[in-house]
Amino acid sequence: MRIVAAPDSFKESMTAARAAAAMAAGIHDVDPGIDCIEMPLSDGGEGFVATVAGPLGAEVRTVPVRDALGRPHDAQFALSGRVAVLEIAEAVGLGQIAPADRDIMASATWGVGELIAAALDAGADDLVIGLGGSATSDGGAGMLVALGVRLLDAAGEPLSGTPASLASVESVDVTGLDRRLREARITIASDVRNPLLGPTGAAAVFGPQKGADPARVATIDEAVRRFADIAGRIDAADAPGAGAAGGLGFAMLAFLGGRFRPGIDVSLDLCGFDAAVRTADWVFTGEGGMDGQTLQGKAPWGVAQRARGLGARVVGFAGSLGQGWERLLDAGFTAILPISSGPAELQTALSRGEADLRRAAAAAVLLLREPADREDDR
Template identity: 55%
Template sequence: MLVILAPDSFKESIDAADAAAAMAAGVRDAVPDAEVRELPVSDGGEGFTESVAVALGARTLEVPVRDALGREATGQVAVAGRRAVLEVASAVGLGMIASDERDVMGADSTGVGELIRAALDEGADEIVVGLGGSATNDAGAGMLRVLGARFLDASGAEIGTTPRELAHLAEIDVSGLDPRMAGVEVQAACDVSNPLLGESGASAVFGPQKGATPELVTELDAILARVAEVAGHDGDGGAAHEPGAGAAGGLGYALIGFLGARMRPGVELVVETVGLEEAVAGADLVLTGEGSVDAQTLSGKTPAGVAAVAARAGVPCVVLAGRVADDAAVLLDHGVTALVPIVPGVTDLPTALAEGGANLRRAASTVTRIFAAGRSGSASF
């Protein structure tokens, strides 16, 4: 029996690679001689770099960066030949900042620019950026400043790139943008289609989880609108309106509008890179999952992407998750065979997160036993 294991991370519990390993252990607990292939997947957020690096056999560089609040941190860039892969979450991730320290008005994306600069220093001519999980809402200004752009106020003085400082923006000078970017193909892996501005934009939809009050959401949206207006990207057909421009606090907008990036669904890009289609073609069962699944999982999240691949190959796909919302049942109409919560009983969240690996292993074992029994026609397991 061949089982393909293609989970995303279970946020705040275990990363995608560890999730795949836990699933593998569970499968072997049930069927010791089962053949398993671990293909951790990501939709662009945490674990994206690792997922792609494993598939490409890339080397991973540790890069000194500034986190969203300007503190020293370490990010990662995976390099394979002249292709570099990085994720926003490893430099300016929300998970890097304690909830009581979050300051969206004082955060910027400097660290992402430092990762891109490191990729350029490695000679990359293709850069893949995983968007998601950022603590920033600066329209990518911090990233652009590291790459040579200058942000000026009405007096012509250079200003910083946090939203608090961008409130005084009057001009963006891109004449000093790193010339190496001209020869680079940029792809952005993104699991959302939000534009930069408005009710479905970066500030309104993602700002609250970064600490923005309703009043701050309005202020942040106005600041991002100012950036797009000064850059000339606010008109019909401008970068501010592109699907995914609102990803990662507007980093999607900056990548599209200033660096000519092509936006792609993150899970689609990773599925292609790891060769999931080929792996699933000869499989008997596919297991995927992440921390929480609901109806929104259909909008580019990993379990939906993996299930679509499995469905095309006619292979059953089971989703394992820490939380399965009632409306997640819609996934059963889109290639998912079953939805299985991994928490075995009533427990508190800290305990569930701490025991994520063990719970995932147990659930994978149970699913495999049932599947194997069904194949053999046996009623005892």
């Protein structure tokens, strides 16, 4: 039997790599002879670089950038030949900012521009950028400033690109935008389909998660609208995904010529998923929570769709099952298993996630083994 262990992270409990290792340990608890391929995955959010660097045989480089508040910070990207894989959470991730320090009006994406410039400096001209987990909602203005775009107020003075500064923008000068970007291919790995503006836009949907109250949401939305309009790129604001990562999707699409692809598809391709699954009997996948929304492009759903097309059967594992999880059984999953070993407080459940996943993977193997194999166990 061959099993591919291809989970996403279980948020606040274990990384994708640790989840894959827990699955493999449970599988081998039952039968050390089972061929298990560990393939941790990411849909473009936190952990994207870490999950693809190994399969690509990429060099991981560390470079100095600014975080969302402009403080010095180290970020990593993966380099394989002329291909660079980046994740914006490395530069401006929400998790890097302590809750007491979060200030969305003073936060910007300068670090993303600096990370892109570092990849270009390293000789990359094919950039794969995972969007997710940002602490920002600046429409990508800070990134553009770091890449040479000038945002000017009525007096011709340069603006920083924070949401607070965008209310004063009167002109946008793109002549200084890094010329290397003209020849670069930019793939945007994201499952977010929100537009930039309005009630389903970046500020309204994701701003509250980053500390924006209703008044600030309205202020940010209007400031970013002004920026997009004055830049002459307002048409791109309605593009699906423009609202990803606080509007970075918009800036990458409208100014850098990026193209969107579902994050999990990008991850599966970079990790060599198809080749591994063609000779596999089962695929184990999962993440912290699975429900009806998993069908909206979440990593386990992407795994199930791809695996089913390759003739493999799929078992999903989840820390919790929410409303509508039963629909997953009609969408490529053979079984969905909660990993919890019993009632527990949230923090307790999170702390024992690896042990519970290991146990659940072992139980799944016992159920899935052929009858002859079960006889051998007696």
